[in-house]
Amino acid sequence: MKVIVINGPNLNLQGIREPEIYGNLTFEEYLKSLQNMFPQVELSYFQSNIEGEIIDKLHSIGFDFQGVVLNAGAYTHTSIAIGDAVAAIKTPVVEVHISNLAKREDFRWNSFITAHAKGQIIGFGLKGYQLAIQSFL
Amino acid sequence: MKVIVINGPNLNLQGIREPEIYGNLTFEEYLKSLQNMFPQVELSYFQSNIEGEIIDKLHSIGFDFQGVVLNAGAYTHTSIAIGDAVAAIKTPVVEVHISNLAKREDFRWNSFITAHAKGQIIGFGLKGYQLAIQSFL
Amino acid sequence: MKVIVINGPNLNLQGIREPEIYGNLTFEEYLKSLQNMFPQVELSYFQSNIEGEIIDKLHSIGFDFQGVVLNAGAYTHTSIAIGDAVAAIKTPVVEVHISNLAKREDFRWNSFITAHAKGQIIGFGLKGYQLAIQSFL
Amino acid sequence: MKVIVINGPNLNLQGIREPEIYGNLTFEEYLKSLQNMFPQVELSYFQSNIEGEIIDKLHSIGFDFQGVVLNAGAYTHTSIAIGDAVAAIKTPVVEVHISNLAKREDFRWNSFITAHAKGQIIGFGLKGYQLAIQSFL
């Protein structure tokens, strides 16, 4: 089973930004422990700060993958285009957010992705990615 | 580890309503399979159609439980009082919804519970309860 | 043919509150005259000020009744849960309101029940219950 | 007792539009069966697609009629002027809608007529006209 994790804008800062809080584990390193938890899954990873590159990647998932774990970051709240891309592809997409959006600004409560996703998991920190992969098993 | 699943209004109809779609597995029966998946967890179950009884139950969780899985059904969208109860107790609460709320009426997108919960899981069907228990481990 | 009339919060005050205006006929007494008008219908009656008990009653209607006349009182405007219960059962529900809601506060114009009901009758006073039963014949 | 039924825009298509659904009974024919149900009532009928002609007709009801059954169609939601005409005349007006407006677009939920009407009956199909006449007896 092949699953890809796609991270959106500013998520490349994990491990660099405020390491005393978030730890100095980069997302790439976290991905390794995730891979270890799910030996039956072949994990890929993609990150971009560019909305259109996330769309390109979603289009290319096509035949090879059985699942997408998508944390579109701030584009979640503004990108109808990414939502359309999720709707257009057949691979099921699970939406993840690290923080509990309901505790933040109002404009983070809207999501253009959820209505087209298999499900949404928010607020569990990095563990949310683990639960998302679990949901494909 | 003790975890309680609390279901709100109309969720007692599971297994009775439209069995050709939802199966004729009642929630009580599903709970047994859930218990089997997590032998290390002592599972309890409570269901009520009365808002205040859900509040009473949340208050009584107190010292004995390490986690609450709460699907408050339609009260999610209207009950500030249940949200306050979740905020008042120390046991972490994970919010679950069976259906993908983003595909339904606008008034189901609001939740008075999420901001006080540990996390939210929506859209995975009954599997959402499993992921919620997983999140406590 | 069996029909049940379900009244929501504060409707138990009929006949007690301001008798010089509403008369000192209690709803139970009015029900008798209603029963007399429709000898072919077996009428039942249920009133509760508790939202969840109205849901419980709707669930229990099940096989025995051919119609529900529901005046959910103020819960009409706030209870998504009662609306869901109306949607969940198969017995047709007719929504009745004694007063003309359009002449009252704005927040009484919204109804979470109508979209799931067979029809809605408002503003005819107690006669609305009679028209509702008529609609089942 | 004299009662007039007034139908607004597009309601002249009854019996012509989608006869497999609505039947090929025109409203004029349905009116005959209605007349038969209420031999004690002298029924009249008026239909117009022109807002101002409905106002003219309401003004002319004057002394001869004891009741108006008004289905203003789509003008219900946009015509303050028809609402004013209903308020201006002394003959009681009962508002009827064939379909359940709560299941349709949001803009059909508003009515400029209800606040000035004796009552409102929606969602019962053509039977709503029968209930409306019943309400005058």
Add this chain to the structure above:
Amino acid sequence: MKVIVINGPNLNLQGIREPEIYGNLTFEEYLKSLQNMFPQVELSYFQSNIEGEIIDKLHSIGFDFQGVVLNAGAYTHTSIAIGDAVAAIKTPVVEVHISNLAKREDFRWNSFITAHAKGQIIGFGLKGYQLAIQSFL
């Protein structure tokens, strides 16, 4: 100098509706006293309950008149089309309302006409027509 008074829907009821309040002076009779007050003005009068006929009349004003006094009644609040007609013709239009709209329902506070009118006069009762004619002198 030629001035025309155009009255919209329901204003034909003046003198008939509630004569103990509004007097039993019809608008036609009031018009005579108005004519007497302004011997130098040649007054015309037009009333219709049909939106499109008011538009037709405004179009036809053309060359003969130096002023229009327009009380479009309830169409004031809903008719973009009448507003466009006022904007399209060259004869200056003064908007009059008999009652003080600010004391009535919210939906009467909007006017599609004012922005295209020479001025607006509201709340002075029938005397508003006199002030409007005064404004042309």
Add this chain to the structure above:
Amino acid sequence: MKVIVINGPNLNLQGIREPEIYGNLTFEEYLKSLQNMFPQVELSYFQSNIEGEIIDKLHSIGFDFQGVVLNAGAYTHTSIAIGDAVAAIKTPVVEVHISNLAKREDFRWNSFITAHAKGQIIGFGLKGYQLAIQSFL
């Protein structure tokens, strides 16, 4: 192939109003050049300032026409009834607006017609009618 052009309120002023801008070509004259461009189409024309007459005309299109080009003018933004008429008939309707509505007042951005039309063409001046006819070929 028979196509009818229906124009709504104030569009009868074309060629009269501000000829230095719009030219002194009346719509009737423009229609002739349109007929010349499409010899294979039998063109009809109808204009009314009365909302209900536009509805009457749409109803009567019935069997004879293969297409309607509808510029409902200001009724576009306020007439649910015309929108319903477009939805009720089987002949495809193309909505045209001469000016670019997005450059004008906010209330001109709403249309009750588009959702029931085959398509919408705005901003091309009189050429929009030509494109609309083209769309039927």
Add this chain to the structure above:
Amino acid sequence: MKVIVINGPNLNLQGIREPEIYGNLTFEEYLKSLQNMFPQVELSYFQSNIEGEIIDKLHSIGFDFQGVVLNAGAYTHTSIAIGDAVAAIKTPVVEVHISNLAKREDFRWNSFITAHAKGQIIGFGLKGYQLAIQSFL
């Protein structure tokens, strides 16, 4: 008969600001011509840029005056307190605005004064004051 004209903020600039447009007639000079038009009226004048001083003046009108012509300028749209003062005194108040507020920013369309005034006159330039005094005769 004694009438007072009360002008609010920035109206002291009349005759100074943009004289090529507004003329170089100060409001005090205009007042003289107004006095000449109405020899039977004893005219007073008060202007202040301070909201509370306008309230003080309205309170002091008391017994001596038969009418107030009030142009509260921009305070019209923001001052509930001046609206309350107009409601509190017995002398009738006529609201005047020089410009056509419907042609300006949206926030100028609201008035906290109109609902408590005898009437409102807008858009006639300085002539509006003359019409207002006329309305008291």
Add this chain to the structure above:
Amino acid sequence: MKVIVINGPNLNLQGIREPEIYGNLTFEEYLKSLQNMFPQVELSYFQSNIEGEIIDKLHSIGFDFQGVVLNAGAYTHTSIAIGDAVAAIKTPVVEVHISNLAKREDFRWNSFITAHAKGQIIGFGLKGYQLAIQSFL
């Protein structure tokens, strides 16, 4: 004089929740000191987390009590039904809130009770109950 204090949802946690902040005085204990302050008043107490039970209690107040001190907790903001019950009974009701609602979430600023209450007291902590009783003397 008989006065009853009615507390709504989550207010049973007083003295248990965060005792270092709120003290470990339960509301029942606080009630004793309140009774001592007002020896001339016979104090009763009722608490429920169930909306309908609060309505039941309000109905039963009837003849025996001269005043109700009502802190409906979170139901204040969502329960039209409790507001209706307050409006239906003759005993005057004073609304109390412990915290300053204006410092909290927006949805706590709305109250369905105030318009039917004798008065409202918010933000004084437990002392608000004392002021409320004072208001009946």
Add this chain to the structure above:
Amino acid sequence: MKVIVINGPNLNLQGIREPEIYGNLTFEEYLKSLQNMFPQVELSYFQSNIEGEIIDKLHSIGFDFQGVVLNAGAYTHTSIAIGDAVAAIKTPVVEVHISNLAKREDFRWNSFITAHAKGQIIGFGLKGYQLAIQSFL
């Protein structure tokens, strides 16, 4: 203990306006009875219709006073500046309103003061001032 009562716009009319309703007790006279009720409190009084003078007074309270009772009248709903002044000073401020604002226009429900005040008391008539002083003891 020194406490000052500050009254805002139009509150100087107490005792003059509608004496048959409000009595002919001026606020100054009422203040005397208030002083008698609380011999241990040294009461001062300030009233102004000018927003900025209320701010000036609040600034000057400084060291001498232990409490402010503030009824800012209509400025309550529009003056962010008075709210800021309340926030800036250290003396605790209790907000009082004589009437029940929830029964009046919508725009009276907003308060820029409450969030910065110690508490708010509304609807008790003049007795509200007494309760406010009581709250400082």
Add this chain to the structure above:
Amino acid sequence: MKVIVINGPNLNLQGIREPEIYGNLTFEEYLKSLQNMFPQVELSYFQSNIEGEIIDKLHSIGFDFQGVVLNAGAYTHTSIAIGDAVAAIKTPVVEVHISNLAKREDFRWNSFITAHAKGQIIGFGLKGYQLAIQSFL
């Protein structure tokens, strides 16, 4: 005459996505038939999922092209920046949408492009591109 067609996000999926519905004609192939229809026009094509690349392309149109046919896809509803680019260049831009946006989600009804475009054509499927090119001739 040189015209360029610019397609935005997800429009590269034409011919791949759901071929049983949309056909397996890619947009590139459709472009060829379009070129054949207009031999007098030199057609170019550009597609990107990246908002900024569409802006870059619009800037570069400059001198060589006489017309742009722009279907910005979902960016239509969110990109003020593309709207600004359309406003900045001198080449006329015609906005096209394949589907009838009025039948879809509310957020697709807004367009940041139309106000700066020559015209807008929606709902005609791929034929909309043909009508757009027609509009330049």
Add this chain to the structure above:
Amino acid sequence: MKVIVINGPNLNLQGIREPEIYGNLTFEEYLKSLQNMFPQVELSYFQSNIEGEIIDKLHSIGFDFQGVVLNAGAYTHTSIAIGDAVAAIKTPVVEVHISNLAKREDFRWNSFITAHAKGQIIGFGLKGYQLAIQSFL
């Protein structure tokens, strides 16, 4: 070159309020250092808590000054009248705010002044006044 700094409500508290945060430099003292930074500018200063006095001062700037630095404090968000005064005078006005309004309550984000000002500078603390003067050089 003559420049005047005008400060609105509560800004007179600078140096007195919370000196450990804002320092105990009064605005008058800060003004001296500002004067020293710009020896080529003749600086004046005006502060008032009264809206109308700020308007009076703006009117009087007239001929003597080349620039106004205006921090209208909380009146920024509520005073259409001050905005009108800024628009009425010819001297350019630069709007300054000490704090970053975007980090504060929503109602501080609106400004009735900016649209009429030369520019706006917010969030730089007292340094904002220096940048504003710089902008005139």
Add this chain to the structure above:
Amino acid sequence: MKVIVINGPNLNLQGIREPEIYGNLTFEEYLKSLQNMFPQVELSYFQSNIEGEIIDKLHSIGFDFQGVVLNAGAYTHTSIAIGDAVAAIKTPVVEVHISNLAKREDFRWNSFITAHAKGQIIGFGLKGYQLAIQSFL
């Protein structure tokens, strides 16, 4: 001291677009004069029309720069992601806009950047960049 100027979409057109208005000074040339004004500052420049590239650049500022002057153009109003990037980095960011946004469309008044910026400067034309650099000194 190192400062970087980052310009967003369409700002690359400076000097090309409407040179008779904006001059034919490109931003690169203007930057030279800016460098001359501040010899103590080492200035860099970056422009992109791609949202994600602006985020990438902000991330890379890291250790080398003491200040960022950011004009995100139209992305200011739509990009939560750029706002997040500004919040994530430690280098202080000053937001600049050339035009006075308050004079333009409503949707340009919102900024997702200001709340995370050191300050905001709008409306001073190109001089705003100079003031921004000044603010770092």
